[in-house]
Amino acid sequence: MLGPAITTQGLTRRFGELLAVDQVNLSVEAGQFFGFLGPNGAGKSTTIKMLTGLLAPTSGTIRILGLDLLANPVDVKRQIGVVPEGMALFGRLTGMEYLNFVGRMYGLSREIAAQRATELLDFMQLASDPKKMVTDYSHGMQKKLALAAAVIHAPKILFLDEPFEGVDAIAAGTLKNMLQGMIDRGATIFLTSHVLEIVERLCSHVAIINRGQLVAQGSLAELRSGVEAQVHAEAAGDGHPSALPAERLTLEQIFLRVVGGSRTVNQELSWLG
Amino acid sequence: MAGVMISPETRGQFSAIAELRWNLFRNSLRTRHGKTELVSQIFIGILFCILGLGGSAALAVGAWYLISENKAQWLALLLWPVFMFWQFFPVMATAFTDNLESSSLLPFPLGYRSYFLVRLAYGLFDAATTVGCMWLLGILFGITVANFALLPSSAIVLLAFAAVNVLLTRVVFSWVERWLAQRRTRELFGVLLFLMLIGFQLIGPTLDRYSHRQRPGVMLAVAERVSLFQRVLPPGLAGESIASISRGAYGAGLTWLMALSVYGATFVWLLNFRLRAQYLGENLSEAGIAEVSQTRNQPLRLGWNLPLVSGSVAAVFEKELRVLSRSGPMLLSLVMPIVALFVLRIGRWSAGAQGLHSTMMRAPDFGFPMGSIYALLILTNLVYNNLGAEGSGVQFFLVSPIRFREIVLGKNLAHSACLVGTVFLVWLAVNFVYGTPTAAMTAATLAALLFAAPLTFAAGNLFSIYSAKRVDYGTFGRQKASQLTVLASLGVQLFIFAVGGGTIVASRSFGNLWLATPIFMLLAIFSFAIYMLGLGRVDKLVLDRREALVSELSKA
Numbered sequence: 001m002l003g004p005a006i007t008t009q010g011l012t013r014r015f016g017e018l019l020a021v022d023q024v025n026l027s028v029e030a031g032q033f034f035g036f037l038g039p040n041g042a043g044k045s046t047t048i049k050m051l052t053g054l055l056a057p058t059s060g061t062i063r064i065l066g067l068d069l070l071a072n073p074v075d076v077k078r079q080i081g082v083v084p085e086g087m088a089l090f091g092r093l094t095g096m097e098y099l100n101f102v103g104r105m106y107g108l109s110r111e112i113a114a115q116r117a118t119e120l121l122d123f124m125q126l127a128s129d130p131k132k133m134v135t136d137y138s139h140g141m142q143k144k145l146a147l148a149a150a151v152i153h154a155p156k157i158l159f160l161d162e163p164f165e166g167v168d169a170i171a172a173g174t175l176k177n178m179l180q181g182m183i184d185r186g187a188t189i190f191l192t193s194h195v196l197e198i199v200e201r202l203c204s205h206v207a208i209i210n211r212g213q214l215v216a217q218g219s220l221a222e223l224r225s226g227v228e229a230q231v232h233a234e235a236a237g238d239g240h241p242s243a244l245p246a247e248r249l250t251l252e253q254i255f256l257r258v259v260g261g262s263r264t265v266n267q268e269l270s271w272l273g
Numbered sequence: 274m275a276g277v278m279i280s281p282e283t284r285g286q287f288s289a290i291a292e293l294r295w296n297l298f299r300n301s302l303r304t305r306h307g308k309t310e311l312v313s314q315i316f317i318g319i320l321f322c323i324l325g326l327g328g329s330a331a332l333a334v335g336a337w338y339l340i341s342e343n344k345a346q347w348l349a350l351l352l353w354p355v356f357m358f359w360q361f362f363p364v365m366a367t368a369f370t371d372n373l374e375s376s377s378l379l380p381f382p383l384g385y386r387s388y389f390l391v392r393l394a395y396g397l398f399d400a401a402t403t404v405g406c407m408w409l410l411g412i413l414f415g416i417t418v419a420n421f422a423l424l425p426s427s428a429i430v431l432l433a434f435a436a437v438n439v440l441l442t443r444v445v446f447s448w449v450e451r452w453l454a455q456r457r458t459r460e461l462f463g464v465l466l467f468l469m470l471i472g473f474q475l476i477g478p479t480l481d482r483y484s485h486r487q488r489p490g491v492m493l494a495v496a497e498r499v500s501l502f503q504r505v506l507p508p509g510l511a512g513e514s515i516a517s518i519s520r521g522a523y524g525a526g527l528t529w530l531m532a533l534s535v536y537g538a539t540f541v542w543l544l545n546f547r548l549r550a551q552y553l554g555e556n557l558s559e560a561g562i563a564e565v566s567q568t569r570n571q572p573l574r575l576g577w578n579l580p581l582v583s584g585s586v587a588a589v590f591e592k593e594l595r596v597l598s599r600s601g602p603m604l605l606s607l608v609m610p611i612v613a614l615f616v617l618r619i620g621r622w623s624a625g626a627q628g629l630h631s632t633m634m635r636a637p638d639f640g641f642p643m644g645s646i647y648a649l650l651i652l653t654n655l656v657y658n659n660l661g662a663e664g665s666g667v668q669f670f671l672v673s674p675i676r677f678r679e680i681v682l683g684k685n686l687a688h689s690a691c692l693v694g695t696v697f698l699v700w701l702a703v704n705f706v707y708g709t710p711t712a713a714m715t716a717a718t719l720a721a722l723l724f725a726a727p728l729t730f731a732a733g734n735l736f737s738i739y740s741a742k743r744v745d746y747g748t749f750g751r752q753k754a755s756q757l758t759v760l761a762s763l764g765v766q767l768f769i770f771a772v773g774g775g776t777i778v779a780s781r782s783f784g785n786l787w788l789a790t791p792i793f794m795l796l797a798i799f800s801f802a803i804y805m806l807g808l809g810r811v812d813k814l815v816l817d818r819r820e821a822l823v824s825e826l827s828k829a
Contacts, residue, residue: 052672055820078674086665086827088672092596100576104588105673114573133599149669 091135329411336415349512589683
């Protein structure tokens with residue numbers, strides 16, 4: 001065991017009357033590809049912002065690689081890479097200039113920053129127009145650049161907020177390979193995504209947040225067996241046969257079951273089509 | 274008949290668009306900013322009413338005089354200002370406002386004819402059209418009072434002239450919209466307008482300067498040539514048409530009116546050409562073209578290295594200067610002090626006029642300190658909102674493993690470099706235009722800058738964190754700073770001017786300007802200490818304000 005990469009204890013965040021994140025206790029082991037899921041407005045982005053130092057928690061603690069984030073923000077930030085919501089790009093730089101800048105901000109020497117920037121641009125297929133400014137990139141290109149910037153200093157933990165949104169299938173494949181390679185070399189990845197198929201394919205462990213509270217956490221197999229046991233228990237209680245499909249449950253089915261979205265899915269609009 | 278009838282579906286669409294605009298307006302009033310905007314719009318509306326009614330009265334008197342005195346051939350003189358205002362005001366206003374959203378209508382099942390009408394209707398209720406129509410009504414009123422028989426024909430001609438104006442405005446708008454849709458052309462357009470505004474500032478002093486060398490013969494020849502040329506343009510055609518009818522030459526009047534109508538038809542064709550392209554879904558996005566990445570063996574591009582500072586400070590310094598170098602409008606504003614020096618030079622001071630010009634003439638020494646102060650003032654845009662242009666990029670600063678004071682220091686160094694560069698250019702310009710400033714004044718000015726700059730940076734850093742406002746230095750207009758920042762910067766500048774002015778005056782009263790330099794140097798030590806004190810508190814302030822910063826600067 002490598003020990004926890006990310007742990008939170010009683011992590012809470014209030015916005016006035018709204019309790020956006022409520023007593024969240026997360027534990028992400030080093031080397032895990034961790035998916036953080038939840039419906040819109042559940043508290044995913046608020047949590048990831050707190051974990052990366054963009055937002056102060058109202059209460060609770062955050063430990064990253066054993067370090068208290070609030071007490072050692074700079075030491076923690078040196079070891080993490082972040083693709084935040086909005087991507088944090090500087091529009092009036094070229095891709096090369098931006099990556100060079102980011103590399104040096106993470107303490108890389110000028111030579112190494114330039115070398116890695118060149119490699120990353122090439123890897124992300126962004127090297128074709130070196131004079132193009134970031135503001136003129138397409139959304140997908142900006143996403144790739146933001147990812148490149150997040151990994152230029154070879155972080156031990158990577159936080160990704162919707163990393164595949166707007167990225168084409170070819171680029172997404174490249175990125176997935178890169179992320180999987182990082183996991184193989186011992187890095188930890190914490191990602192939020194609405195595309196459950198991607199999370200199911202990439203992530204070994206998942207946590208689900210709903211209305212600010214953590215409602216499920218564990219490996220995919222653990223979540224699956226938990227939901228199956230729950231369905232069987234409910235069916236036995238009602239005296240009906242279990243309604244589980246013959247194949248194993250998909251993450252989407254688990255997610256809907258956990259956040260209670262099945263009724264909405266079954267609703268129909270009679271006038272449609 | 275069927276062609277004229279509007280189908281219930283189209284009628285529904287028109288009313289939906291009208292309702293949408295009303296709802297957008299109503300909802301905009303929900304915010305404090307929206308309410309402030311409404312107050313300013315009401316104020317501007319009153320100003321436009323005064324402009325419209327005042328202009329209308331003046332033009333009515335002018336038209337009455339020309340018709341009464343049988344000088345109808347000069348009517349074009351009244352129509353030209355109307356035409357110029359109608360065409361130029363909306364274009365200039367557009368460059369200072371947000372991009373139009375023609376594409377927002379395209380997803381709906383709106384027929385092309387309806388789309389054309391909606392786009393045309395957008396222009397019927399703007400300020401320029403309202404004021405233009407009021408002015409034309411004034412001209413019509415003046416003509417009618419002078420000769421009632423001219424009312425029907427003049428009304429038709431002026432109506433045609435108004436239609437031509439509306440159509441031309443829409444044509445210009447549709448092309449401007451096309452240019453504004455792309456960043457490069459949008460910025461170029463902004464720069465051109467900025468240069469045009471500077472050009473306008475030069476017209477007065479230039480005319481003043483050359484008015485001493487009048488040559489009546491030449492001026493008359495120019496006027497005749499211009500008159501010939503203007504007759505074939507819409508205001509000239511409209512004026513000629515009314516003038517011909519007033520002389521009883523109805524055939525000629527009709528011919529001029531027909532020529533005016535040809536303009537209208539041409540504008541309809543041009544508008545149709547542009548709107549059809551929009552309707553068919555032209556793609557003006559810079560980013561829409563898929564690109565195939567090609568690996569190239571490019572040499573490594575190393576970042577800049579600065580002596581005495583860390584790599585991260587050097588990186589921020591480099592980034593700031595690179596971003597500034599690509600922000601045309603901001604660069605232009607930085608050279609404004611030099612432009613101002615030239616504008617003042619072209620003026621009448623050579624003729625021995627009073628006031629500022631004569632002060633400049635008597636004491637060329639004032640050019641350097643005034644230009645330097647102006648340079649510092651211009652820089653406050655950057656200094657008092659030094660995170661404003663980062664947008665969502667501020668999140669990177671917050672997640673990066675360096676102390677925020679280093680980021681701020683890098684920005685301050687970059688802005689200092691801009692100030693040094695501008696002040697050097699001001700010194701060169703003063704040398705070229707007014708003569709070399711005395712060594713005592715040069716030293717005093719530089720020492721005063723050493724006192725003023727750290728104080729400005731200290732206050733600027735504080736307000737950049739406390740009242741950051743998202744701005745885009747690549748475009749003109751709507752770059753409103755926070756009111757709090759404006760007031761604060763005003764207070765700091767007043768203090769600096771008071772101290773600086775007081776020191777200069779005191780030194781002069783002792784008969785030795787050299788006294789100012791050590792005084793400023795002493796003050797500079799204090800202001801530098803204040804700057805360092807402020808810089809030391811930046812990290813704590815940013816930590817406390819990080820949510821507000823991200824929220825304000827990451828706004829779409």
